[in-house]
Amino acid sequence: MLKDLFRTKPKYVTVRNYREETARQERDERAKKDLPDGLWIKCENCHQIIYHKDLEQNLQVCPKCDYHFRIGAKERLRQLLDESSFEELFADLSPTNPLNFPNYEKRLSKYQKETGLKEGVLTGVGKIEEIPVAIAVMDFFFLGGSMGSVVGEKISNTFEYAAANHLPMITVSASGGARMQEGILSLMQMAKTCQARNLLAEQGLVYISVLTDPTSGGVYASFASQGDINLAEPGAYIGFAGTRVIEQTIRQTLPEGFQKSEFLLQHGVLDLIVHRKEVRKTLARLLRFHQSTERAEANG
Protein backbone atom coordinates (compact mmCIF):
# COMPACT_ATOMS: atom_id res chain seq x y z
CA MET A 1 0.00 0.00 0.00
CA LEU A 2 1.17 3.46 -0.85
CA LYS A 3 0.25 4.90 2.49
CA ASP A 4 2.42 2.34 4.25
CA LEU A 5 5.43 4.01 2.68
CA PHE A 6 4.66 7.16 4.58
CA ARG A 7 4.00 5.52 7.89
CA THR A 8 6.78 6.31 10.29
CA LYS A 9 8.03 3.42 12.31
CA PRO A 10 8.39 4.17 16.02
CA LYS A 11 12.04 4.42 16.96
CA TYR A 12 11.54 3.65 20.61
CA VAL A 13 8.93 2.06 22.74
CA THR A 14 6.39 4.20 24.51
CA VAL A 15 4.44 2.72 27.36
CA ARG A 16 0.98 4.08 27.21
CA ASN A 17 -1.51 3.97 29.91
CA TYR A 18 -3.60 1.40 28.14
CA ARG A 19 -5.75 0.41 31.07
CA GLU A 20 -6.82 3.91 31.93
CA GLU A 21 -7.24 4.84 28.30
CA THR A 22 -9.66 2.04 27.68
CA ALA A 23 -11.45 2.83 30.90
CA ARG A 24 -11.91 6.38 29.69
CA GLN A 25 -13.16 5.19 26.32
CA GLU A 26 -15.60 2.89 28.04
CA ARG A 27 -16.91 5.70 30.19
CA ASP A 28 -17.50 7.84 27.15
CA GLU A 29 -19.21 4.96 25.49
CA ARG A 30 -21.40 4.42 28.49
CA ALA A 31 -22.21 8.08 28.66
CA LYS A 32 -23.46 7.65 25.11
CA LYS A 33 -25.52 4.66 26.08
CA ASP A 34 -27.10 6.61 28.93
CA LEU A 35 -28.49 9.18 26.56
CA PRO A 36 -32.29 9.43 26.38
CA ASP A 37 -34.46 7.29 24.11
CA GLY A 38 -34.50 7.81 20.42
CA LEU A 39 -30.73 7.95 19.95
CA TRP A 40 -28.54 5.88 17.77
CA ILE A 41 -25.22 4.27 18.63
CA LYS A 42 -22.42 3.35 16.31
CA CYS A 43 -21.06 -0.15 16.91
CA GLU A 44 -17.35 0.13 17.46
CA ASN A 45 -16.78 -3.20 15.76
CA CYS A 46 -18.91 -3.13 12.58
CA HIS A 47 -19.47 0.66 12.66
CA GLN A 48 -23.12 0.21 11.81
CA ILE A 49 -25.70 2.42 13.40
CA ILE A 50 -27.82 0.71 16.06
CA TYR A 51 -30.97 2.01 17.68
CA HIS A 52 -30.16 2.25 21.34
CA LYS A 53 -33.32 0.45 22.47
CA ASP A 54 -32.40 -2.46 20.21
CA LEU A 55 -28.99 -2.67 21.83
CA GLU A 56 -30.56 -2.65 25.26
CA GLN A 57 -33.04 -5.35 24.37
CA ASN A 58 -30.21 -7.38 22.89
CA LEU A 59 -28.33 -7.33 26.25
CA GLN A 60 -25.82 -4.77 24.94
CA VAL A 61 -24.77 -7.03 22.09
CA CYS A 62 -24.68 -5.51 18.60
CA PRO A 63 -27.67 -6.99 16.72
CA LYS A 64 -25.75 -6.69 13.46
CA CYS A 65 -22.34 -8.20 14.24
CA ASP A 66 -22.73 -9.79 17.71
CA TYR A 67 -20.05 -7.53 19.22
CA HIS A 68 -20.40 -7.73 23.01
CA PHE A 69 -20.30 -4.27 24.57
CA ARG A 70 -18.85 -4.10 28.06
CA ILE A 71 -21.43 -3.86 30.81
CA GLY A 72 -21.28 -2.88 34.46
CA ALA A 73 -21.86 -5.10 37.48
CA LYS A 74 -25.44 -4.03 38.13
CA GLU A 75 -26.49 -4.65 34.54
CA ARG A 76 -24.74 -8.03 34.62
CA LEU A 77 -26.59 -9.10 37.76
CA ARG A 78 -29.88 -8.06 36.14
CA GLN A 79 -29.07 -10.23 33.14
CA LEU A 80 -27.96 -13.30 35.11
CA LEU A 81 -30.12 -13.59 38.20
CA ASP A 82 -33.81 -14.25 38.71
CA GLU A 83 -35.66 -10.98 39.10
CA SER A 84 -35.05 -9.28 42.48
CA SER A 85 -33.34 -12.38 43.88
CA PHE A 86 -30.03 -10.61 44.57
CA GLU A 87 -29.12 -9.90 48.16
CA GLU A 88 -25.92 -7.98 48.51
CA LEU A 89 -23.30 -9.10 51.04
CA PHE A 90 -20.20 -7.37 52.39
CA ALA A 91 -21.51 -4.06 51.08
CA ASP A 92 -19.92 -1.95 53.83
CA LEU A 93 -16.32 -2.56 52.86
CA SER A 94 -14.77 0.64 51.54
CA PRO A 95 -11.32 1.33 50.13
CA THR A 96 -8.68 3.39 51.94
CA ASN A 97 -5.33 4.73 50.74
CA PRO A 98 -2.82 2.53 52.60
CA LEU A 99 0.21 3.68 50.58
CA ASN A 100 -0.78 7.35 50.48
CA PHE A 101 -0.68 6.93 46.76
CA PRO A 102 -0.95 10.26 44.90
CA ASN A 103 -4.50 11.17 43.85
CA TYR A 104 -5.90 7.76 44.81
CA GLU A 105 -8.71 9.10 47.03
CA LYS A 106 -9.70 11.56 44.34
CA ARG A 107 -9.88 8.85 41.71
CA LEU A 108 -11.84 6.58 44.02
CA SER A 109 -14.49 9.14 44.77
CA LYS A 110 -14.75 10.01 41.11
CA TYR A 111 -15.40 6.39 40.13
CA GLN A 112 -17.74 5.94 43.07
CA LYS A 113 -19.80 8.83 41.79
CA GLU A 114 -19.72 7.64 38.19
CA THR A 115 -20.66 4.02 38.84
CA GLY A 116 -22.77 4.37 41.97
CA LEU A 117 -20.60 1.61 43.46
CA LYS A 118 -18.37 1.73 46.51
CA GLU A 119 -15.82 -0.56 44.90
CA GLY A 120 -15.18 -2.56 41.75
CA VAL A 121 -17.13 -5.68 42.68
CA LEU A 122 -20.65 -6.53 43.78
CA THR A 123 -20.97 -9.65 45.94
CA GLY A 124 -23.91 -11.53 47.37
CA VAL A 125 -26.37 -14.32 46.87
CA GLY A 126 -29.12 -14.78 44.32
CA LYS A 127 -30.92 -17.32 42.21
CA ILE A 128 -30.49 -18.55 38.66
CA GLU A 129 -33.62 -20.37 37.45
CA GLU A 130 -34.48 -20.91 41.10
CA ILE A 131 -31.06 -22.35 41.98
CA PRO A 132 -29.41 -20.43 44.85
CA VAL A 133 -25.87 -19.28 44.18
CA ALA A 134 -23.20 -17.09 45.71
CA ILE A 135 -21.95 -14.59 43.17
CA ALA A 136 -19.27 -11.92 42.70
CA VAL A 137 -19.46 -9.60 39.70
CA MET A 138 -16.64 -7.21 38.84
CA ASP A 139 -17.18 -3.82 37.22
CA PHE A 140 -14.63 -2.72 34.66
CA PHE A 141 -15.95 0.85 34.80
CA PHE A 142 -14.66 1.18 38.36
CA LEU A 143 -10.95 1.93 37.98
CA GLY A 144 -10.55 -0.70 35.27
CA GLY A 145 -12.08 -3.35 37.51
CA SER A 146 -8.73 -3.53 39.26
CA MET A 147 -8.36 -5.73 42.33
CA GLY A 148 -7.24 -4.00 45.51
CA SER A 149 -7.84 -4.92 49.15
CA VAL A 150 -11.60 -4.44 49.11
CA VAL A 151 -12.17 -6.36 45.89
CA GLY A 152 -9.99 -9.24 47.12
CA GLU A 153 -11.62 -9.24 50.55
CA LYS A 154 -15.16 -9.21 49.16
CA ILE A 155 -14.46 -11.99 46.67
CA SER A 156 -12.72 -14.16 49.26
CA ASN A 157 -15.55 -13.48 51.72
CA THR A 158 -18.03 -14.65 49.10
CA PHE A 159 -16.10 -17.90 48.53
CA GLU A 160 -16.08 -18.40 52.31
CA TYR A 161 -19.80 -17.67 52.49
CA ALA A 162 -20.49 -20.18 49.72
CA ALA A 163 -18.42 -22.83 51.50
CA ALA A 164 -20.13 -22.18 54.84
CA ASN A 165 -23.61 -22.23 53.30
CA HIS A 166 -23.11 -25.04 50.78
CA LEU A 167 -23.73 -22.87 47.77
CA PRO A 168 -22.26 -23.06 44.30
CA MET A 169 -20.18 -20.03 43.42
CA ILE A 170 -20.06 -17.88 40.31
CA THR A 171 -17.65 -15.07 39.54
CA VAL A 172 -17.95 -12.73 36.58
CA SER A 173 -14.59 -11.13 35.99
CA ALA A 174 -13.88 -7.88 34.13
CA SER A 175 -10.57 -6.46 35.19
CA GLY A 176 -7.25 -5.07 34.09
CA GLY A 177 -5.56 -6.91 36.97
CA ALA A 178 -4.14 -6.04 40.37
CA ARG A 179 -4.60 -2.42 41.48
CA MET A 180 -1.35 -0.50 41.31
CA GLN A 181 -2.47 2.13 43.83
CA GLU A 182 -2.47 -0.38 46.69
CA GLY A 183 0.88 -1.87 45.73
CA ILE A 184 1.87 -5.17 47.29
CA LEU A 185 -1.44 -5.38 49.16
CA SER A 186 -3.16 -5.80 45.80
CA LEU A 187 -0.78 -8.58 44.81
CA MET A 188 -1.60 -10.39 48.04
CA GLN A 189 -5.30 -10.40 47.09
CA MET A 190 -4.40 -12.96 44.43
CA ALA A 191 -3.29 -15.33 47.20
CA LYS A 192 -6.29 -14.43 49.33
CA THR A 193 -8.85 -15.18 46.61
CA CYS A 194 -7.07 -18.34 45.42
CA GLN A 195 -6.92 -19.88 48.87
CA ALA A 196 -10.60 -19.05 49.42
CA ARG A 197 -11.43 -20.72 46.12
CA ASN A 198 -9.77 -23.87 47.53
CA LEU A 199 -12.45 -24.04 50.25
CA LEU A 200 -15.11 -24.93 47.69
CA ALA A 201 -12.96 -27.63 46.14
CA GLU A 202 -12.53 -29.22 49.56
CA GLN A 203 -16.30 -29.46 49.93
CA GLY A 204 -17.17 -30.59 46.44
CA LEU A 205 -18.99 -27.37 45.69
CA VAL A 206 -18.86 -26.19 42.10
CA TYR A 207 -17.22 -22.91 41.13
CA ILE A 208 -17.99 -21.49 37.70
CA SER A 209 -15.87 -18.63 36.41
CA VAL A 210 -17.34 -16.38 33.73
CA LEU A 211 -14.60 -14.41 32.04
CA THR A 212 -15.71 -11.26 30.25
CA ASP A 213 -13.92 -8.53 28.36
CA PRO A 214 -11.30 -7.90 29.64
CA THR A 215 -9.92 -10.34 32.20
CA SER A 216 -6.20 -9.92 32.57
CA GLY A 217 -3.16 -9.71 34.82
CA GLY A 218 -3.63 -10.60 38.46
CA VAL A 219 -7.30 -11.46 38.13
CA TYR A 220 -6.78 -13.92 35.27
CA ALA A 221 -3.72 -15.18 37.19
CA SER A 222 -5.78 -15.92 40.29
CA PHE A 223 -9.36 -17.05 40.90
CA ALA A 224 -10.72 -16.23 37.41
CA SER A 225 -8.71 -18.97 35.66
CA GLN A 226 -9.46 -21.51 38.38
CA GLY A 227 -13.11 -22.36 37.85
CA ASP A 228 -14.17 -25.99 37.76
CA ILE A 229 -15.69 -24.65 34.59
CA ASN A 230 -14.29 -21.57 32.85
CA LEU A 231 -16.60 -19.95 30.37
CA ALA A 232 -16.12 -16.75 28.46
CA GLU A 233 -18.10 -14.44 26.25
CA PRO A 234 -17.06 -14.33 22.57
CA GLY A 235 -14.28 -11.95 21.64
CA ALA A 236 -13.28 -11.17 25.23
CA TYR A 237 -9.69 -10.12 25.83
CA ILE A 238 -8.18 -12.61 28.30
CA GLY A 239 -4.49 -12.75 29.08
CA PHE A 240 -1.73 -12.65 31.67
CA ALA A 241 0.57 -10.02 30.20
CA GLY A 242 -0.76 -6.95 28.43
CA THR A 243 -0.57 -6.87 24.64
CA ARG A 244 1.78 -3.92 24.70
CA VAL A 245 4.11 -5.48 27.25
CA ILE A 246 4.41 -8.60 25.08
CA GLU A 247 5.00 -6.55 21.93
CA GLN A 248 7.73 -4.57 23.68
CA THR A 249 9.37 -7.73 25.01
CA ILE A 250 9.42 -9.74 21.80
CA ARG A 251 9.49 -6.75 19.42
CA GLN A 252 6.86 -8.18 17.13
CA THR A 253 3.29 -7.29 16.36
CA LEU A 254 0.96 -9.89 17.77
CA PRO A 255 -1.25 -11.96 15.49
CA GLU A 256 -4.89 -11.04 14.98
CA GLY A 257 -7.12 -12.57 17.63
CA PHE A 258 -4.27 -13.21 20.06
CA GLN A 259 -5.53 -13.34 23.67
CA LYS A 260 -9.17 -13.39 22.61
CA SER A 261 -11.52 -15.98 24.09
CA GLU A 262 -11.47 -18.02 20.86
CA PHE A 263 -7.66 -18.21 21.13
CA LEU A 264 -7.86 -19.35 24.75
CA LEU A 265 -10.47 -21.99 23.92
CA GLN A 266 -8.22 -23.29 21.19
CA HIS A 267 -5.28 -23.45 23.60
CA GLY A 268 -7.20 -25.26 26.30
CA VAL A 269 -7.69 -22.61 28.96
CA LEU A 270 -11.47 -22.30 28.57
CA ASP A 271 -14.19 -24.92 28.72
CA LEU A 272 -16.59 -23.05 26.50
CA ILE A 273 -17.49 -19.78 24.87
CA VAL A 274 -21.03 -18.65 25.41
CA HIS A 275 -22.94 -15.83 23.73
CA ARG A 276 -24.26 -13.33 26.25
CA LYS A 277 -27.85 -14.32 25.43
CA GLU A 278 -27.08 -17.88 26.50
CA VAL A 279 -24.98 -17.24 29.61
CA ARG A 280 -27.81 -17.36 32.14
CA LYS A 281 -29.33 -20.46 30.58
CA THR A 282 -25.94 -22.19 30.36
CA LEU A 283 -25.13 -21.40 33.99
CA ALA A 284 -28.47 -22.90 35.03
CA ARG A 285 -27.77 -26.06 33.04
CA LEU A 286 -24.29 -26.39 34.54
CA LEU A 287 -25.56 -25.73 38.04
CA ARG A 288 -28.23 -28.42 37.72
CA PHE A 289 -25.52 -30.96 36.96
CA HIS A 290 -23.95 -30.19 40.32
CA GLN A 291 -27.07 -29.89 42.45
CA SER A 292 -27.31 -33.50 43.60
CA THR A 293 -23.70 -33.75 44.81
CA GLU A 294 -24.01 -30.46 46.60
CA ARG A 295 -27.15 -31.55 48.35
CA ALA A 296 -25.54 -34.85 49.33
CA GLU A 297 -22.58 -32.92 50.65
CA ALA A 298 -24.85 -30.61 52.66
CA ASN A 299 -26.80 -33.50 54.15
CA GLY A 300 -23.76 -35.64 54.74
Next chain:
Amino acid sequence: MGNENGFTMQFEKSLIELEKKIEEIRVFSSEKNIDMSEEIQRLQAKADVLKERIYRNLTPLQKVQVARHPKRPTFLEYVELIFDDFIELHGDRLFKDDPALVGGLASLNGIPVTVLGQQKGRDTKENIARNFGSPHPEGYRKAMRLMKQAERFGRPVITLVDVAGAYPGIEAEERGQGEAVAHSIMAMAGLKTPIIVVITGEGGSGGALAIAVGDRILMLEHAYYSVITPEGCASILWKDANEAPKAAEVLRLTAENLKEMKVIDEIIPEPLGGIHRDKVAGAKLLKEALVRNLQEILEVPGQDLLKLRYDKFKKIGAYS
Protein backbone atom coordinates in the same frame (compact mmCIF):
# COMPACT_ATOMS: atom_id res chain seq x y z
CA MET B 1 33.58 -6.63 43.62
CA GLY B 2 30.68 -4.74 42.21
CA ASN B 3 32.16 -3.71 38.90
CA GLU B 4 32.78 -6.96 37.08
CA ASN B 5 31.11 -7.14 33.68
CA GLY B 6 31.59 -3.38 33.58
CA PHE B 7 28.41 -2.95 35.62
CA THR B 8 28.43 -0.02 38.02
CA MET B 9 25.56 1.42 39.96
CA GLN B 10 25.82 5.20 39.79
CA PHE B 11 25.33 5.74 43.51
CA GLU B 12 28.39 3.69 44.45
CA LYS B 13 30.70 4.87 41.69
CA SER B 14 33.13 6.48 44.15
CA LEU B 15 33.21 3.30 46.21
CA ILE B 16 33.87 1.10 43.19
CA GLU B 17 36.73 3.39 42.10
CA LEU B 18 38.27 3.21 45.54
CA GLU B 19 37.93 -0.57 45.64
CA LYS B 20 39.55 -0.77 42.21
CA LYS B 21 42.43 1.36 43.40
CA ILE B 22 42.97 -0.83 46.47
CA GLU B 23 43.01 -3.89 44.26
CA GLU B 24 45.57 -2.30 41.92
CA ILE B 25 47.88 -1.42 44.80
CA ARG B 26 47.53 -4.94 46.14
CA VAL B 27 48.52 -6.45 42.80
CA PHE B 28 51.34 -3.96 42.37
CA SER B 29 52.77 -4.57 45.85
CA SER B 30 52.76 -8.34 45.44
CA GLU B 31 54.25 -8.19 41.94
CA LYS B 32 57.04 -5.84 42.94
CA ASN B 33 57.33 -7.33 46.38
CA ILE B 34 56.96 -3.97 48.06
CA ASP B 35 55.17 -3.68 51.38
CA MET B 36 52.27 -1.26 50.95
CA SER B 37 50.04 -2.65 53.67
CA GLU B 38 49.81 0.66 55.49
CA GLU B 39 48.52 2.43 52.40
CA ILE B 40 46.12 -0.42 51.70
CA GLN B 41 44.81 -0.33 55.24
CA ARG B 42 44.28 3.40 55.10
CA LEU B 43 42.32 3.16 51.84
CA GLN B 44 40.36 0.16 53.05
CA ALA B 45 39.24 2.08 56.12
CA LYS B 46 38.15 4.89 53.85
CA ALA B 47 36.23 2.46 51.63
CA ASP B 48 34.50 0.96 54.65
CA VAL B 49 33.29 4.35 55.80
CA LEU B 50 32.06 5.14 52.32
CA LYS B 51 30.33 1.77 52.01
CA GLU B 52 28.64 2.28 55.35
CA ARG B 53 27.45 5.73 54.36
CA ILE B 54 26.09 4.61 50.98
CA TYR B 55 24.48 1.35 52.03
CA ARG B 56 22.85 2.62 55.21
CA ASN B 57 21.08 5.28 53.19
CA LEU B 58 19.93 3.50 50.05
CA THR B 59 16.82 4.96 48.45
CA PRO B 60 14.12 2.48 47.41
CA LEU B 61 15.17 2.61 43.77
CA GLN B 62 18.81 2.07 44.71
CA LYS B 63 17.72 -1.03 46.59
CA VAL B 64 15.94 -2.21 43.46
CA GLN B 65 19.21 -1.76 41.60
CA VAL B 66 21.11 -3.77 44.23
CA ALA B 67 18.43 -6.47 44.00
CA ARG B 68 19.01 -6.62 40.24
CA HIS B 69 22.81 -6.56 40.46
CA PRO B 70 24.27 -9.04 37.95
CA LYS B 71 26.67 -10.36 40.59
CA ARG B 72 23.98 -10.95 43.19
CA PRO B 73 23.94 -14.66 44.04
CA THR B 74 21.53 -16.72 41.96
CA PHE B 75 19.46 -19.69 43.09
CA LEU B 76 22.12 -22.32 42.39
CA GLU B 77 24.77 -20.31 44.25
CA TYR B 78 22.57 -20.14 47.34
CA VAL B 79 21.92 -23.87 47.06
CA GLU B 80 25.64 -24.52 46.86
CA LEU B 81 26.40 -22.31 49.86
CA ILE B 82 23.50 -23.30 52.11
CA PHE B 83 22.34 -26.84 51.34
CA ASP B 84 24.04 -30.22 51.14
CA ASP B 85 23.59 -33.04 48.67
CA PHE B 86 21.45 -31.15 46.15
CA ILE B 87 19.94 -33.26 43.38
CA GLU B 88 18.24 -31.28 40.64
CA LEU B 89 14.97 -32.72 39.32
CA HIS B 90 13.82 -31.62 35.91
CA GLY B 91 10.64 -31.15 33.97
CA ASP B 92 6.94 -30.55 34.41
CA ARG B 93 5.91 -33.97 32.97
CA LEU B 94 3.66 -32.10 30.56
CA PHE B 95 5.65 -30.10 28.08
CA LYS B 96 9.31 -29.49 28.87
CA ASP B 97 11.95 -28.54 31.39
CA ASP B 98 12.13 -24.80 32.03
CA PRO B 99 15.70 -23.80 32.90
CA ALA B 100 14.44 -20.47 34.32
CA LEU B 101 13.03 -22.28 37.34
CA VAL B 102 15.18 -24.87 39.08
CA GLY B 103 14.26 -27.29 41.84
CA GLY B 104 15.23 -30.50 43.51
CA LEU B 105 16.04 -32.35 46.69
CA ALA B 106 18.54 -31.15 49.23
CA SER B 107 19.46 -31.36 52.85
CA LEU B 108 19.31 -28.35 55.16
CA ASN B 109 21.32 -29.04 58.29
CA GLY B 110 20.46 -32.69 57.95
CA ILE B 111 16.74 -32.15 57.23
CA PRO B 112 15.61 -33.32 53.77
CA VAL B 113 13.74 -30.57 51.92
CA THR B 114 12.53 -29.67 48.46
CA VAL B 115 14.11 -26.43 47.32
CA LEU B 116 13.18 -24.45 44.23
CA GLY B 117 13.44 -20.99 42.75
CA GLN B 118 13.93 -18.91 39.65
CA GLN B 119 17.42 -19.14 38.21
CA LYS B 120 18.93 -16.08 36.56
CA GLY B 121 22.10 -16.49 34.52
CA ARG B 122 25.51 -15.68 35.97
CA ASP B 123 26.67 -14.32 32.60
CA THR B 124 25.09 -13.30 29.33
CA LYS B 125 25.28 -16.75 27.80
CA GLU B 126 23.61 -18.39 30.76
CA ASN B 127 21.09 -15.57 31.00
CA ILE B 128 19.98 -16.26 27.44
CA ALA B 129 19.75 -19.99 28.12
CA ARG B 130 17.75 -19.32 31.27
CA ASN B 131 15.58 -16.59 29.75
CA PHE B 132 16.94 -14.12 32.37
CA GLY B 133 15.23 -16.16 35.06
CA SER B 134 11.73 -15.42 33.78
CA PRO B 135 9.79 -18.70 33.76
CA HIS B 136 7.26 -19.88 31.23
CA PRO B 137 4.16 -21.75 32.44
CA GLU B 138 6.09 -25.03 32.42
CA GLY B 139 8.45 -23.57 35.02
CA TYR B 140 5.59 -22.97 37.42
CA ARG B 141 4.10 -26.37 36.57
CA LYS B 142 7.44 -27.97 37.42
CA ALA B 143 7.43 -26.06 40.72
CA MET B 144 3.96 -27.41 41.44
CA ARG B 145 4.99 -30.95 40.60
CA LEU B 146 7.96 -30.77 42.94
CA MET B 147 5.89 -29.28 45.75
CA LYS B 148 3.25 -32.00 45.41
CA GLN B 149 6.06 -34.53 45.49
CA ALA B 150 7.39 -32.94 48.69
CA GLU B 151 3.93 -33.11 50.23
CA ARG B 152 3.63 -36.81 49.42
CA PHE B 153 6.87 -37.59 51.20
CA GLY B 154 6.39 -35.13 54.05
CA ARG B 155 9.31 -32.90 53.07
CA PRO B 156 9.21 -29.17 53.86
CA VAL B 157 9.46 -26.83 50.87
CA ILE B 158 11.84 -23.89 50.63
CA THR B 159 11.48 -21.43 47.76
CA LEU B 160 13.94 -18.71 46.81
CA VAL B 161 12.27 -15.96 44.82
CA ASP B 162 14.21 -13.84 42.34
CA VAL B 163 12.30 -12.85 39.23
CA ALA B 164 11.62 -9.70 37.27
CA GLY B 165 8.30 -11.23 36.27
CA ALA B 166 6.76 -14.32 34.71
CA TYR B 167 7.70 -14.20 31.04
CA PRO B 168 5.37 -12.15 28.83
CA GLY B 169 5.47 -13.86 25.43
CA ILE B 170 3.32 -15.54 22.80
CA GLU B 171 4.08 -19.13 23.83
CA ALA B 172 3.69 -18.25 27.51
CA GLU B 173 0.18 -16.97 26.81
CA GLU B 174 -0.64 -19.95 24.59
CA ARG B 175 0.26 -22.36 27.34
CA GLY B 176 -1.69 -20.42 29.96
CA GLN B 177 0.79 -18.34 31.97
CA GLY B 178 -2.03 -16.88 34.05
CA GLU B 179 -3.47 -20.32 34.73
CA ALA B 180 -0.06 -21.67 35.75
CA VAL B 181 0.59 -18.79 38.16
CA ALA B 182 -2.87 -19.08 39.72
CA HIS B 183 -2.69 -22.84 39.97
CA SER B 184 0.66 -22.68 41.70
CA ILE B 185 -0.68 -20.13 44.21
CA MET B 186 -3.60 -22.43 44.95
CA ALA B 187 -1.38 -25.47 45.25
CA MET B 188 0.83 -23.70 47.78
CA ALA B 189 -2.14 -22.45 49.79
CA GLY B 190 -3.31 -26.05 50.17
CA LEU B 191 0.04 -27.84 50.50
CA LYS B 192 0.09 -30.02 53.60
CA THR B 193 3.76 -29.53 54.36
CA PRO B 194 5.63 -26.52 55.77
CA ILE B 195 6.71 -23.85 53.26
CA ILE B 196 9.36 -21.19 53.82
CA VAL B 197 9.67 -18.47 51.20
CA VAL B 198 12.68 -16.17 50.82
CA ILE B 199 12.58 -13.14 48.55
CA THR B 200 16.28 -13.06 47.69
CA GLY B 201 16.40 -10.51 44.87
CA GLU B 202 13.54 -9.33 42.71
CA GLY B 203 10.00 -10.06 43.83
CA GLY B 204 8.38 -9.27 40.50
CA SER B 205 4.59 -9.40 40.85
CA GLY B 206 2.63 -12.56 39.92
CA GLY B 207 5.74 -14.36 38.72
CA ALA B 208 7.11 -14.04 42.26
CA LEU B 209 3.88 -14.74 44.15
CA ALA B 210 3.43 -17.96 42.14
CA ILE B 211 6.09 -19.53 44.39
CA ALA B 212 5.73 -17.21 47.39
CA VAL B 213 2.76 -18.49 49.39
CA GLY B 214 3.97 -20.05 52.61
CA ASP B 215 4.13 -20.21 56.38
CA ARG B 216 7.08 -17.89 56.72
CA ILE B 217 8.00 -15.15 54.26
CA LEU B 218 11.58 -13.98 54.71
CA MET B 219 13.28 -11.29 52.71
CA LEU B 220 16.86 -10.20 52.19
CA GLU B 221 17.65 -6.67 53.26
CA HIS B 222 18.08 -5.24 49.76
CA ALA B 223 15.50 -7.34 47.93
CA TYR B 224 12.27 -5.79 46.67
CA TYR B 225 8.76 -7.16 46.22
CA SER B 226 6.14 -5.29 44.24
CA VAL B 227 2.95 -5.51 42.22
CA ILE B 228 4.60 -3.59 39.39
CA THR B 229 8.14 -2.43 38.57
CA PRO B 230 8.97 1.15 39.54
CA GLU B 231 9.60 1.84 35.84
CA GLY B 232 6.20 0.46 34.85
CA CYS B 233 4.48 2.42 37.59
CA ALA B 234 6.27 5.62 36.59
CA SER B 235 5.21 5.21 32.95
CA ILE B 236 1.60 4.87 34.01
CA LEU B 237 1.57 7.61 36.62
CA TRP B 238 3.84 10.24 35.17
CA LYS B 239 4.11 8.91 31.60
CA ASP B 240 7.85 8.85 32.13
CA ALA B 241 10.03 5.89 33.13
CA ASN B 242 12.61 8.38 34.43
CA GLU B 243 10.33 9.03 37.37
CA ALA B 244 11.13 5.52 38.65
CA PRO B 245 12.83 6.84 41.83
CA LYS B 246 9.58 8.53 42.83
CA ALA B 247 7.53 5.45 41.89
CA ALA B 248 9.79 3.17 43.94
CA GLU B 249 9.16 5.45 46.89
CA VAL B 250 5.39 5.42 46.40
CA LEU B 251 5.10 1.65 45.92
CA ARG B 252 6.61 0.84 49.33
CA LEU B 253 8.47 -2.16 48.00
CA THR B 254 11.48 -2.45 50.34
CA ALA B 255 11.87 -5.14 52.97
CA GLU B 256 11.35 -2.56 55.68
CA ASN B 257 8.11 -1.28 54.11
CA LEU B 258 6.81 -4.82 53.65
CA LYS B 259 7.59 -5.80 57.21
CA GLU B 260 5.61 -2.79 58.42
CA MET B 261 2.67 -3.89 56.28
CA LYS B 262 3.03 -7.46 57.64
CA VAL B 263 3.48 -8.89 54.16
CA ILE B 264 6.77 -10.46 55.24
CA ASP B 265 7.81 -11.92 58.59
CA GLU B 266 11.52 -11.28 58.82
CA ILE B 267 14.27 -9.25 57.21
CA ILE B 268 17.57 -11.07 56.75
CA PRO B 269 20.49 -8.65 56.99
CA GLU B 270 23.04 -8.58 54.18
CA PRO B 271 26.76 -7.99 54.58
CA LEU B 272 27.55 -4.28 54.35
CA GLY B 273 27.64 -3.28 50.70
CA GLY B 274 25.16 -5.96 49.64
CA ILE B 275 25.30 -9.74 49.51
CA HIS B 276 27.09 -9.66 46.13
CA ARG B 277 30.18 -8.29 47.95
CA ASP B 278 30.37 -11.24 50.34
CA LYS B 279 28.28 -14.19 49.21
CA VAL B 280 29.66 -16.58 51.81
CA ALA B 281 28.88 -14.32 54.78
CA GLY B 282 25.46 -13.47 53.30
CA ALA B 283 24.57 -17.11 52.71
CA LYS B 284 25.54 -17.90 56.30
CA LEU B 285 23.05 -15.34 57.62
CA LEU B 286 20.38 -16.73 55.30
CA LYS B 287 21.08 -20.30 56.38
CA GLU B 288 20.80 -19.37 60.04
CA ALA B 289 17.39 -17.79 59.40
CA LEU B 290 16.19 -20.77 57.34
CA VAL B 291 17.22 -23.33 59.93
CA ARG B 292 15.67 -21.38 62.78
CA ASN B 293 12.37 -20.78 60.95
CA LEU B 294 12.16 -24.36 59.77
CA GLN B 295 12.66 -25.68 63.30
CA GLU B 296 9.88 -23.41 64.53
CA ILE B 297 7.44 -24.45 61.81
CA LEU B 298 8.17 -28.13 62.21
CA GLU B 299 6.79 -27.78 65.72
CA VAL B 300 3.41 -26.54 64.47
CA PRO B 301 0.94 -29.45 64.53
CA GLY B 302 0.07 -30.56 61.00
CA GLN B 303 -3.65 -29.88 61.36
CA ASP B 304 -3.01 -26.22 62.35
CA LEU B 305 -0.56 -25.47 59.58
CA LEU B 306 -3.03 -24.78 56.76
CA LYS B 307 -5.39 -22.79 58.98
CA LEU B 308 -2.53 -20.56 60.12
CA ARG B 309 -1.33 -20.11 56.54
CA TYR B 310 -4.86 -19.22 55.46
CA ASP B 311 -5.27 -16.64 58.21
CA LYS B 312 -1.90 -15.14 57.45
CA PHE B 313 -2.92 -14.18 53.91
CA LYS B 314 -6.55 -13.47 54.78
CA LYS B 315 -5.39 -10.70 57.12
CA ILE B 316 -3.44 -8.80 54.46
CA GLY B 317 -5.28 -5.79 53.07
CA ALA B 318 -6.54 -2.36 54.01
CA TYR B 319 -10.16 -1.26 54.13
CA SER B 320 -12.67 0.43 56.34
